[in-house]
Amino acid sequence: MTTTTTTTTPTQATLTGVRVLSLALNLPGPAALMRCHRMGATCTKLEAPPPEGSRSSDPMGAYNRGAYEALHEGVEIVHANLKTADGQAALHAHLAQTDVLITSFRPSASAKLGVDWASLQPRHPRLSLVEIVGAPGARADEPGHDLTYVAESGLVPGLELPPTLYADMAGSVMASEAVLQALVQRAVSGRGAHIEVALSAAADYLALPRHWGLTQRTGAVGGAHAGYRVYPCADGRVAVAALEPHFAQRLCAAAGVDAADAQGHNAMFRSSTHAAVGAYLHGRSCAELDELAVAQDIPLFTMPDDGQ
Incomplete structure (x- = not known):
């Protein structure tokens, strides 16, 4: 031994x-x-x-x-x-x-x-x-x-x-x-x-x-909620977790979605909100989005492309 x-x-x-x-x-x-x-x-x-x-x-x-x-x-x-x-x-x-x-x-x-x-x-x-x-x-x-x-x-x-x-x-x-x-x-x-x-x-x-449906495609944390998704950005990807109404409102305000409308839970499930948020994030770099997260207190995590 x-x-x-x-x-x-x-x-x-x-x-x-x-x-x-x-x-x-x-x-x-x-x-x-x-x-x-x-x-x-x-x-x-x-x-x-x-x-x-x-x-x-x-x-x-x-x-x-x-x-x-x-x-x-x-x-x-x-x-x-x-x-x-x-x-x-x-x-x-x-x-x-x-x-x-x-x-x-x-x-x-x-x-x-x-x-x-x-x-x-x-x-x-x-x-x-x-x-x-x-x-x-x-x-x-x-x-x-x-x-x-x-x-x-x-x-x-x-x-x-x-x-x-x-x-x-x-x-x-x-x-x-x-x-x-x-x-x-x-x-x-x-x-x-x-x-x-x-x-x-x-x-x-x-x-x-x-199994509860939370992470199915129709679930709030499965991609149906515009504030809880992974989006492409200018030089990589960004994981956004703006699920709570106050976080979602700040994200939508940055993306140009009507802030008053964004307060409603249903607004985050509309295709128009997904499109507006996606377009906004796609045009920003990881560095810009990191700055946004700090300035507006939005939960997100950027993932630059390899070599960035």
């Missing part, structure tokens, strides 16, 4: 004195562990011994070393093969001092390695288990990844890949939240808690605004 450690200063101290051990690979589990470390927890990651010529057995360490190092900053990395007696002994030595264990195996794999709740709870009654799975309950053994869960939630409307890993990152937030929930439950009951975090459920949660 070998150990390496990097250090950082936690930004919060909510989990000071709490020990979290993770067996989770790739992104959701390490991201949850990163959040726990930032809340002050003492965090350890147990990985299998790396293959010859590699520095990590975690796939993230192979395909994006920078991301791996960022995720594990301040985390103690321990190497042990859980398929061996020595590895199991090392695992349980750590678990005896651990408050919360994070895993991301399929349930069938967890059972084989003896890190499922049925195996752990009798041996470590005060240990909590946060189990990250792809889909909940009976579907937890199904194969999947961020893209399949996001697609299932209706968040992949075309052929373009999403700009980030929504299910993985939302799942990591839910997993770190589950660590807090488990500690609260143990404080009441005196025993560890088992909490399942499904990445598909994380994607479903992110998709709620779309």
Whole structure:
């Protein structure tokens, strides 16, 4: 068994004195562990011994070393093969001092390695288990990844890949939240808690605004409101978020839309308002629009073309 450690200063101290051990690979589990470390927890990651010529057995360490190092900053990395007696002994030595264990195996794999709740709870009654799975309950053994869960939630409307890993990152937030929930439950009951975090459920949660119609094309934040859209400008794009009436009124006044009319909510959904605002923004540079935002207190963000 070998150990390496990097250090950082936690930004919060909510989990000071709490020990979290993770067996989770790739992104959701390490991201949850990163959040726990930032809340002050003492965090350890147990990985299998790396293959010859590699520095990590975690796939993230192979395909994006920078991301791996960022995720594990301040985390103690321990190497042990859980398929061996020595590895199991090392695992349980750590678990005896651990408050919360994070895993991301399929349930069938967890059972084989003896890190499922049925195996752990009798041996470590005060240990909590946060189990990250792809889909909940009976579907937890199904194969999947961020893209399949996001697609299932209706968040992949075309052929373009999403700009980030929504299910993985939302799942990591839910997993770190589950660590807090488990500690609260143990404080009441005196025993560890088992909490399942499904990445598909994380994607479903992110998709709620779309299912409610808010981000559909006819929704106020889906493009139907002239003050909440991305427009082309003279040298790039501008994201405008003038949703509230006072912001919308200032935007419309700058664009030459009748200020009195702009106070009415319905005016922001008219094609004439979209056209007037679009024409105004198209003729201004990012620098001009940045100045407008400051001078008129309008929420917008400019995105210059590459090279600007």
